[in-house]
Amino acid sequence: MVQEVLLNLSIIIIVSAVLAVIARIIKQPPIIAYLIAGVVVGPLFLNITASSSEFIQVFAHIGVAFLLFIVGLSLDLRVLKEIGVVSTFAGIAEIIVVGGIGFLISAGLGMGSTTALYIGAALAFSSTVVVVKILSDKKEIDTLHGRIALGILIIQDFAAAIALMAIPLLNSGASQLSVLISFSEVIGIIAAIFLFSAFALNKFMNYLARSQESLFLFGIAWALALAVLFDRLGFSLEIGALIAGMSLASSKYTLELGSKIKPLRDFFVVLFFVFFGTQLAGQIGWDLVRISLLFSALIIIVKPVIVMTILRIFGYKKKTNFLAGTSLAQISEFSLILILLGYTLGHLSQDIMSMAVLIAIFTIGASSYGIYYSHALFDKLSKILGVFEGRRYMKKEAFKEKYDVILFGYHRIGYKLLNALKETKLSFAVVDHNPNVILSLGKEGINCIYGDASDKGFLSELELENVRLAISTVPDENTNLSIKERLNETGSKAIFIATAEQPRRAFELYEKGVDYVIVPHHLGGEYASEMIKSFCLNAAKYRDAGRKHLKELLKAKKSSRFELM
Numbered sequence: 341m342v343q344e345v346l347l348n349l350s351i352i353i354i355v356s357a358v359l360a361v362i363a364r365i366i367k368q369p370p371i372i373a374y375l376i377a378g379v380v381v382g383p384l385f386l387n388i389t390a391s392s393s394e395f396i397q398v399f400a401h402i403g404v405a406f407l408l409f410i411v412g413l414s415l416d417l418r419v420l421k422e423i424g425v426v427s428t429f430a431g432i433a434e435i436i437v438v439g440g441i442g443f444l445i446s447a448g449l450g451m452g453s454t455t456a457l458y459i460g461a462a463l464a465f466s467s468t469v470v471v472v473k474i475l476s477d478k479k480e481i482d483t484l485h486g487r488i489a490l491g492i493l494i495i496q497d498f499a500a501a502i503a504l505m506a507i508p509l510l511n512s513g514a515s516q517l518s519v520l521i522s523f524s525e526v527i528g529i530i531a532a533i534f535l536f537s538a539f540a541l542n543k544f545m546n547y548l549a550r551s552q553e554s555l556f557l558f559g560i561a562w563a564l565a566l567a568v569l570f571d572r573l574g575f576s577l578e579i580g581a582l583i584a585g586m587s588l589a590s591s592k593y594t595l596e597l598g599s600k601i602k603p604l605r606d607f608f609v610v611l612f613f614v615f616f617g618t619q620l621a622g623q624i625g626w627d628l629v630r631i632s633l634l635f636s637a638l639i640i641i642v643k644p645v646i647v648m649t650i651l652r653i654f655g656y657k658k659k660t661n662f663l664a665g666t667s668l669a670q671i672s673e674f675s676l677i678l679i680l681l682g683y684t685l686g687h688l689s690q691d692i693m694s695m696a697v698l699i700a701i702f703t704i705g706a707s708s709y710g711i712y713y714s715h716a717l718f719d720k721l722s723k724i725l726g727v728f729e730g731r732r733y734m735k736k737e738a739f740k741e742k743y744d745v746i747l748f749g750y751h752r753i754g755y756k757l758l759n760a761l762k763e764t765k766l767s768f769a770v771v772d773h774n775p776n777v778i779l780s781l782g783k784e785g786i787n788c789i790y791g792d793a794s795d796k797g798f799l800s801e802l803e804l805e806n807v808r809l810a811i812s813t814v815p816d817e818n819t820n821l822s823i824k825e826r827l828n829e830t831g832s833k834a835i836f837i838a839t840a841e842q843p844r845r846a847f848e849l850y851e852k853g854v855d856y857v858i859v860p861h862h863l864g865g866e867y868a869s870e871m872i873k874s875f876c877l878n879a880a881k882y883r884d885a886g887r888k889h890l891k892e893l894l895k896a897k898k899s900s901r902f903e904l905m
Contacts, residue, residue, distance in 0.1 A: 345395050348388045352396070356610050357394035367710050369470050370675070374610050375701055378617015384624075393618070397491045400615035402564075403608030405581035406640035409563035410605055411468065411497060412585020413598045427491025430650040434492065434668070435499055437646050449631065453653050455692060456683045462696060463639055465500050466494045469702055474711045475667065479815070484751065484774050485663035488656075492647065492668060500674035507681060522554060526573070530583055533566070537587040545593050555593065556563045556600040560567040561649055562588070563601075578677055606656040611837035616676050616700075619683075619693040623732045627690060632698035640669045640710075648728045657792040662718050662725060670707035671700055685701050715818070730775065742806045743769045747815035748793045750822060753839070753860065757811060758786070764809070799826040805836045813858075815841045816849065824852055 356377040363373035381388050392855055443460035445454065471489055475481040481490065505526060517860055548554045563584045570580030588594060629735070644665030651661040679696040682688040710717065718725075745768035747754060761768045769787035772778060781788040791798040804810065804827055812820050820838040827834055840846040841857045846857040875881040
């Protein structure tokens, strides 16, 4: 028996690895490869999981526990202060609208109210794993649309956590009063865990951190212990693992702990998605495919429209709205966990499991392409997206002012450049497409213009003839080329400083006539190198430089614009 399980497990890992390599080549997220691997090794094809399904399911649940533990590590409650009202409002609105539409469509197709409720909830969530992975690969996780999308995902993750906690309570068949009491009890347990973590566990972790091995083992033990505790109390082990992560989210060892457990998590998560892929069993008829495509269309089209509409209300530019909206056009790993929980509790049938797998494959596959090529898609669809253009926070006559310096983009290094410009006698203005930045800068009396530097129509309205220095902190090559083109059209003799994340992009900008290209990590390396040459082994000088740096960071933190950076 053991040998058979090991053999089947080896085949599953080999198939998953081969498909993951293929997925990487065609720029698909690995989750798709793992789901397809599950389909391949499942009943429809190789059917090698039948004799080992219980073991694989155990491994899958361990993978879910580690996945939610690490997700919990990133859900620091203090983050809610930083993601802003827009992400909170958009996240809640998207869950309500998409979930409601999904429920109504399911009910209209003749499904029971319980099944419709599960489907509506599953459709409402978007994948943190997919979005963060692809935006990180594109170096866009720290952009305006990336931060908004991440904020919405955090709100959705909290909502999913509540759903996972509530379902076992509702499944008990108890009265509303009993459910309320049970819910109060679990809230009390969670509060006790957080208090224990804050006043005792964090101090204990200071001791454990002396040994990386001890910290690693503690993280595994804490995640699995709370998962088992919540499972024994009649709740899902998933919510236990999530609470375990959240209870440590404010610890200074969060990043270290997450990085140590991540490889172990990745192994078990592969088996989770493979297990889910194996659930694509039985007859996959046209009706099931048709319904899956219908729900997939709802996710791919309606989700972005809802997010873009909310962001427009808050005054964001149509490009920001489009990029943030298209990032969320898929179902989540939480959606799969939710459906799996419903299936385990006997609420859902095998057909619903199969449908969820199909929807995951369709939406994650389509959205991965949408995120990778979002800028190109926007260029093609820009003319019909005017309805999502947010209102502008500036006066028209602001375009007629004459400035010595124009700074495109306040975020990232723009904050430091603005401080430098204040010390000069030059007149300057900041161009940014984040309305919160514009409002904040305006309150401080800083000249600012609300607009998107990647929009050629907007650039054509700017009078740049008398500008002596133009600085772009936007790392997008097309945006920088558009600014350079506009400078050439106006006959401006301005010095143009652009920004690029990669050296090869910097070479291309230099070839187009840009005077200087900022490559942040190169500049950081050069500065550190000069420090080493100058200070050598003089500890006092390093500490003095560190104190000066700390003062700058504290000064930035006290600024009303710190959370916008």
